[in-house]
Amino acid sequence: MYAKTYVFGNKNQKLNTDSRSKETAVTGGQLYDAGLGYGFVTEADFRSNEMLQMPELSSGFVPAYADTIGEVTRIVTDDLGCHVDGRYAACRLGIQERCMIPLCFRADVERSGNYQITLEYQSEAEAMIFAGSRRLVCRSAGKEQKQSLTFVMNACDIIPMGRNCIYECKSIDITLLGENANLCRINIKQVNCPTIYIAGDSTVNDQPAWYPYQPEAAFAGWGQMLPAYLSGKIAVSNHAHPGQTVETFRTEGHYAIIQAHIRFGDYLMLQFAHNDQKLAGLRAKEGYMEALCRYIEETLAIGAYPILVTPVCRNTWRVNGMYADSLEEYAQACKQAAARYQIPVIDLHGASKDFIIQHGPEQTARYYYPKDFTHPNDYGAYLFAGMAVKEYCGQMRTGNYAEAYGRLAGFMTRHSEWKPKV
Secondary structure (H helix, E strand, O other): OOEEEEEEOHHHHHHHHOOOOOEEEEOOOOEOEOOOOEEEEOHHHHHHOHHHHOHHHOOOEEEOOOOOOOOOOOEEEOOOOEEEOHHHHHHHHOOOOOOOOOEEEEEEOOOOEEEEEEEEEEEOOOEEEEEOOOEEEEEEOOEEEEEEEEEEEEEOOEOOOOOOOOEOOOEEEEEEEOOOOEEEEEEEEEEOOOEEEEEEOOOOOOOOEEEOOOHHHOOOOHHHHHHHHEOOOOEEEEOOOOOOOOOHHHHOOHHHHHHHHOOOOOEEEEEOOOOHHHOHHHOHHHHHHHHHHHHHHHHHHOOOEEEEEOOOOOOOEOOOOOEOOOOHHHHHHHHHHHHHHOOOEEOHHHHHHHHHHHHHHHHHHOOEOOOOOOOEOHHHHHHHHHHHHHHHHOOOOOOOOHHHHHHHHHOEOOOOOOOOOO
């Protein structure tokens, strides 16, 4: 099976002259080259490579000033590894403080599938690690010594937003974000392990983010934060897309991709309703519920395990100061469908509603994209992913599939809160 190791830093450059070495040495000057099959991705690559301009097929980090300012990413190589020069970026952007510029490394692989990544890095300040199309894997505290992290990333075909055909994904994108955070080593090997597939809308999908990175001003879906709450023994394949309903997710081809890749023992999480409620043919107890039941039956038929998720709440309020819940009927339909088939339902609607009412409109707004009442920012998506995990792990397992659903809880972990700074 596929296996590859990349090492970074001045001390490792002699490896490229040793024909016996199974490791590839990389410096900051090695930008991604499709012929070579690996390299760092900067603004220059973004402008010249159409595939890198599709967030679903790249790191998901998009340069905000690529057309006006040009290069803001300077990658420095030292004895520890490679890191982004934050001062250089700040100077180019005309700001006083160092800014958060992602260090993005891309490596091509032979085929789609699950890949175990072992990453070594060093960062004295807090660091964030993303994989694939901006799926958060880890938030780590700063340490003087080198740190190691192992996780699984899924590379899977996808239909990018604005396109109507399937694009093959055969690359691993790793992003390290932190002040002077050094990338030291990456080991990639193909593995067989369970996968959580996700179907849903824009409150769930892998959203891109402009950089310099500001978590409060980044659109995000809770599905892209879910890997941060998982152990390194299960993968996430997020096929949620903006504007989707239980119907269009099937008719536009997104579900067909999941059907082609999902295997016995995998899981399928489904969260819809935000767009369904706008259509007469998808009323909660009618077309919406019927479509959910069809997904459940088809998933169970292949030996995989469906999980329904009630829709995350909007931050909407009436003029009299009472919370305005427009999704309760759809949440109830989810619960009824899950009960019919004795499968789990994650009541994210209830958990998020409790949080919103407790904190009020202004404090809750810090967890949503600015002036948006539906879509969370990175803080909110991380919060809602944690709620989903807590809700799932707190359930009693009954029925024919109790053991399989219990195994998934064993892959889930809890983490500290991530609160907005202002």
